[in-house]
Amino acid sequence: MLGLKKADLRLFLIVVGLVVFAPFLLNPFPESVGMAQFNAGYPDLMQKLVIFGIFAVGYNILFGLTGYLSFGHAAFLGVGSYSGVWMMKLLTMNVIPALIVSVIAAGLFSLLIGYVSLRRTGIYFSILTLAFAQMCYSLAYSVLTPITGGETGLTLSLSDPRILGAAQAADGNIPAAHIFGLGMGESAELVLGDWSFTFNVGYYLSGIVMLVAFYLAIRLFRSPFGLMLRAIKSNQTRMSYTGLNPRPYALAAFVISGMYAGLAGGLMVAMDPLAGAERMLWTASGEVVLMTILGGAGTLIGPILGAGVIVYLESIISTINSSVLHGWFNALPDWLENTLVNIMYPFVGSGWHLTLGLVFMLVVIFLPGGIVEGGKRIAGVFKRNRAEPSGDIKKSAEPGE
Amino acid sequence: MSKGNFTRRSMLMASATTGAALAMPTIFSSAVWADGHTGFTNAPGDSSVTLGFNVPQTGAYADEGADELRAFRLAVAHLNGEGDGGMLNTFSSTVLDGTGIMGRRVEYVTGDTQTASDAARSSARSMIERDGAIMISGGSSSGVAVAVQSLCQDAGVIFMAGLTHANDTTGKDMRANGFRHFFNTEMTGRALAPILEGLYGTDRKVYHLTADYNWGWSQERSIRAYTEGLGWETINSVLTPVGAGDFSSYLTPVANSGADVLILNHYGGDMVNSLTQAVQFGLRDMQANGKNFEIVVPLFSRLMARGAGSAIANIHGSTNWHWSLQDAGSQAFVRSFGTEYGFPPSQAAHTCYVQTLLYADAVTRGGSFNPCAVVEALEGFEFDGMGNGPTLYRADDHQCFKDVLVVRGKENPENEYDLLEIVEVTPRADVTYPVDHPDFAEGQLGTCNPGA
Structure with missing residues (x-):
C-alpha cells in the first residue's frame, strides 16, 4: 500500500498513530497530581515536537544517507521563518502561501550555500557550513534589520499591506494565522474526569505536514536515488571510479534537507508569527545534529524520536524549579528531602543542558546507533527468548542502518 | 514508484475523508465539551488565579532576572495578605485589601x-496554555518585551512589561494588551541633557559606543538628539556587538579622535566591561580640547554599578528608581524587601513589583479579570505612592509618565549597595513627550483582545 514495503508501512502507520493520538499519549497524568508537571499535551509543545521532527527527518536525509555533517542547517530554518513571516505581512494570514514560499526560499538558499560548501568534504565541509550559518545569524541580528527585525525579531504589524487578506481583523487587531478560516490557535478541549485533553488545529496541521514529509523521506530512502546517497557515504572515490559524479547527488540531498528545514521554519511562524535571529545561531544547528544522532542517524524513525526527546527535555525539565522539587519530596524527613533536592537541583531548571548532556553521553557510549538501536536490542531479547531453537541471532546483529 | 490508479470511487472517498478531517476541529470547538469559557482566555476559577512571571534566569541578564523574581514573590505575598503589605499601605488606590485579587x-x-525572543515566547506560551496564566510580566530586554507583548496580544492575556527601556515597546511595537511602567530612552535624553549642559557646558565633542541592537540604537538616537540640541558635536558613533567581552579595540581610537566625551550606550555586562576598560585606559585622567575627558552612561542600574566597582565614581546616568529615595512608598518597599532578602532591591525589582500591584489593582477596580476591563481600568490611570511620585498611565500608548532620576556614581561608597547618589529628580512635566513624537510614530495599539 502507498508504494511501501510491509515493514515500512508498519513503521509509517505507527507514526500516524502517534501523531493522531499525541494529545492523549502526552497527557498521561491527571491535572491534580504532582506528576502533571511531566504532561506535555499542550499546543505549544506538541507543535514543536512535530515541527522539530520535520527538521530532523530532513537533516537525516543529508547526514544519515550521505554522511555530510552540516553544522549550518539552522540558517535554512531561519530563512524559512523569515520568508514565512514576510508572506503573512505582504500577502495573507493564510498559512499555505507562507509554507510554500518558506520551502522555496530555503531551497534556493541551500542551493547557493551547498554549491559552495560541497566543494569540500569532511571537517572542511562542516566548518564551511558553520561559517555560513554564523554569517547569516550576524546579518539577521544587525545588518539586515530592516528585513529581519534584528534582535527583536520580525513581527507582524497593523500597518502591513496583506493584499490578499484583511490587514486588520474586525476587532481592530492583527488577524490570526489560519488555514482557510480555521485559526491555528483554535483548540477543542475534552474533559474526562480529572484529565483534560487539548486538540489544537495548528498541531494537527503540523502533524499532517509531518506525516507527508515523513512519507516522502521513506520513499526517498528506498529509492535508487537514496542508494546513490548511501554510496557517497560508503566510498566516494569508488563511486567516481565507476563513472558517477557524486557532487550533484550530494547537492540534491543538501537542497532537499534544506527545504525540509525551511518547511519546519515556515510551520514555526505559522504557529507563532515571530521570527527571531537566534533561530539561526550555531547552537540551534548543533541541536538538530544531536537530535539525529540521539535518535539514530540513517534510520527512518530515529530523528523523530531524537527530536521528541530533546524538545521534551528542554520544555519540561527546564520548568522544574526548586519549589517543585521540594513539593515532590515533601513526605520524606527534612534532611533526606534537602539532600535529594540538592542532588537533583543542578540537573533541572536552567541546568537542563546537563541532563541532556548526560543522556547524550550514555546513548553515544552504550547505544551508538541511538534510541532506535536500543529499541532493536530490546526487541531482539524478546525475539530470542521466543524463538531460541531456530537461532535467529544473526538477524538482530545486523547494523542499525 | 507505484502506479496511481485513481477511480472515481477512490476520489470521492478521499475527498469525503479530507472534508471530514478538516471539519473535525470545528465540531470539537463548538463548545459542547469545552467548559470554563466565560468570554476570555484563562478565566480563573473561584479559589485562585495564576500569574506568569517570565524572567531571564540564564544569560547576560540573569542577575536582573533573579532580582525581578524576588520582587514578584514579594508582591504575591503582599497581595495574599502575608508580610507587612509593602506598598499596599502607601498606594493611592486602596481597593486591594490583602485577600488576593477579587477574593x-x-x-x-x-x-x-x-533573553532570546524565541525562548521567551515559548515559555510564555507554555505558561498561558499549560498553566492557565492570565497575566504575563517580567523580562529584562526590550527585544523580549516586544516579542512577548505581541504574543500576549494574540493570546488575549495582559502583558505588564518588566525592565524594557527602548522606545519601541510603547512606540512602533505598542499593543493594546501591553503596559510599561519603566521609562524609555526619550525620557533619558530629556532628563539627562540639562544636567550634562550644567556639568560640561555647551561646547563638547562626543564619541558614541553603542550596543548593536534595538535598545542601543534607540538610546543613541535619543541621546544624540538632545546633546546635539545643546550644541554638542557628534564626532563618531561605533556599533559594538552584544556580549563582546573585550572592548579595547573599540576604545583605542577614542583617545585620538578629538572627542572629549564618551557616551557608552551599553547595558548589563557590556556596560560593566566597556566602562571598566575605558577607565583602565586612563580616559578619565585625559585632557582633550583643553577640557577634562568625561564618560556618560545613559542607563544606570545598581547591579551594573556593583559590577563595575570603583570605575563608576562620578559618572552620570539616568535610572527609573533607586532604593535611597525617601518617599513613603520607596521606604515601605525597601523595608519589606530588605526584611525578606537582606539587601535593597534594584530598579528592575521595583518596576516588576509595582507592575504586579498595578495589575491586581486594575482588575479589582475594573471588577473583572477580562483583559478589556483591565485595559480600561489602567488607561489614563493616575496614581501615587509607588516610589516615583504622581504617575500617569497614558491611554494613547500605555506608557507611564513619572519623574526620572539622574544619578552619579559615588566616590566613596559606604557599602556594596550604596553605589549611586541622586543628582536630580527630573519632574514628570519635563520628560513628558507628545503622543505624535517621530521616534514613536507608526505604532498602533489596536484594540484589547480578550482571547477565546
Whole structure:
C-alpha cells in the first residue's frame, strides 16, 4: 500500500498513530497530581515536537544517507521563518502561501550555500557550513534589520499591506494565522474526569505536514536515488571510479534537507508569527545534529524520536524549579528531602543542558546507533527468548542502518 | 514508484475523508465539551488565579532576572495578605485589601526568557496554555518585551512589561494588551541633557559606543538628539556587538579622535566591561580640547554599578528608581524587601513589583479579570505612592509618565549597595513627550483582545 514495503508501512502507520493520538499519549497524568508537571499535551509543545521532527527527518536525509555533517542547517530554518513571516505581512494570514514560499526560499538558499560548501568534504565541509550559518545569524541580528527585525525579531504589524487578506481583523487587531478560516490557535478541549485533553488545529496541521514529509523521506530512502546517497557515504572515490559524479547527488540531498528545514521554519511562524535571529545561531544547528544522532542517524524513525526527546527535555525539565522539587519530596524527613533536592537541583531548571548532556553521553557510549538501536536490542531479547531453537541471532546483529 | 490508479470511487472517498478531517476541529470547538469559557482566555476559577512571571534566569541578564523574581514573590505575598503589605499601605488606590485579587488567592508560575525572543515566547506560551496564566510580566530586554507583548496580544492575556527601556515597546511595537511602567530612552535624553549642559557646558565633542541592537540604537538616537540640541558635536558613533567581552579595540581610537566625551550606550555586562576598560585606559585622567575627558552612561542600574566597582565614581546616568529615595512608598518597599532578602532591591525589582500591584489593582477596580476591563481600568490611570511620585498611565500608548532620576556614581561608597547618589529628580512635566513624537510614530495599539 502507498508504494511501501510491509515493514515500512508498519513503521509509517505507527507514526500516524502517534501523531493522531499525541494529545492523549502526552497527557498521561491527571491535572491534580504532582506528576502533571511531566504532561506535555499542550499546543505549544506538541507543535514543536512535530515541527522539530520535520527538521530532523530532513537533516537525516543529508547526514544519515550521505554522511555530510552540516553544522549550518539552522540558517535554512531561519530563512524559512523569515520568508514565512514576510508572506503573512505582504500577502495573507493564510498559512499555505507562507509554507510554500518558506520551502522555496530555503531551497534556493541551500542551493547557493551547498554549491559552495560541497566543494569540500569532511571537517572542511562542516566548518564551511558553520561559517555560513554564523554569517547569516550576524546579518539577521544587525545588518539586515530592516528585513529581519534584528534582535527583536520580525513581527507582524497593523500597518502591513496583506493584499490578499484583511490587514486588520474586525476587532481592530492583527488577524490570526489560519488555514482557510480555521485559526491555528483554535483548540477543542475534552474533559474526562480529572484529565483534560487539548486538540489544537495548528498541531494537527503540523502533524499532517509531518506525516507527508515523513512519507516522502521513506520513499526517498528506498529509492535508487537514496542508494546513490548511501554510496557517497560508503566510498566516494569508488563511486567516481565507476563513472558517477557524486557532487550533484550530494547537492540534491543538501537542497532537499534544506527545504525540509525551511518547511519546519515556515510551520514555526505559522504557529507563532515571530521570527527571531537566534533561530539561526550555531547552537540551534548543533541541536538538530544531536537530535539525529540521539535518535539514530540513517534510520527512518530515529530523528523523530531524537527530536521528541530533546524538545521534551528542554520544555519540561527546564520548568522544574526548586519549589517543585521540594513539593515532590515533601513526605520524606527534612534532611533526606534537602539532600535529594540538592542532588537533583543542578540537573533541572536552567541546568537542563546537563541532563541532556548526560543522556547524550550514555546513548553515544552504550547505544551508538541511538534510541532506535536500543529499541532493536530490546526487541531482539524478546525475539530470542521466543524463538531460541531456530537461532535467529544473526538477524538482530545486523547494523542499525 | 507505484502506479496511481485513481477511480472515481477512490476520489470521492478521499475527498469525503479530507472534508471530514478538516471539519473535525470545528465540531470539537463548538463548545459542547469545552467548559470554563466565560468570554476570555484563562478565566480563573473561584479559589485562585495564576500569574506568569517570565524572567531571564540564564544569560547576560540573569542577575536582573533573579532580582525581578524576588520582587514578584514579594508582591504575591503582599497581595495574599502575608508580610507587612509593602506598598499596599502607601498606594493611592486602596481597593486591594490583602485577600488576593477579587477574593482569589494569587498563585504564580515562572519561566526562563534566556533573553532570546524565541525562548521567551515559548515559555510564555507554555505558561498561558499549560498553566492557565492570565497575566504575563517580567523580562529584562526590550527585544523580549516586544516579542512577548505581541504574543500576549494574540493570546488575549495582559502583558505588564518588566525592565524594557527602548522606545519601541510603547512606540512602533505598542499593543493594546501591553503596559510599561519603566521609562524609555526619550525620557533619558530629556532628563539627562540639562544636567550634562550644567556639568560640561555647551561646547563638547562626543564619541558614541553603542550596543548593536534595538535598545542601543534607540538610546543613541535619543541621546544624540538632545546633546546635539545643546550644541554638542557628534564626532563618531561605533556599533559594538552584544556580549563582546573585550572592548579595547573599540576604545583605542577614542583617545585620538578629538572627542572629549564618551557616551557608552551599553547595558548589563557590556556596560560593566566597556566602562571598566575605558577607565583602565586612563580616559578619565585625559585632557582633550583643553577640557577634562568625561564618560556618560545613559542607563544606570545598581547591579551594573556593583559590577563595575570603583570605575563608576562620578559618572552620570539616568535610572527609573533607586532604593535611597525617601518617599513613603520607596521606604515601605525597601523595608519589606530588605526584611525578606537582606539587601535593597534594584530598579528592575521595583518596576516588576509595582507592575504586579498595578495589575491586581486594575482588575479589582475594573471588577473583572477580562483583559478589556483591565485595559480600561489602567488607561489614563493616575496614581501615587509607588516610589516615583504622581504617575500617569497614558491611554494613547500605555506608557507611564513619572519623574526620572539622574544619578552619579559615588566616590566613596559606604557599602556594596550604596553605589549611586541622586543628582536630580527630573519632574514628570519635563520628560513628558507628545503622543505624535517621530521616534514613536507608526505604532498602533489596536484594540484589547480578550482571547477565546
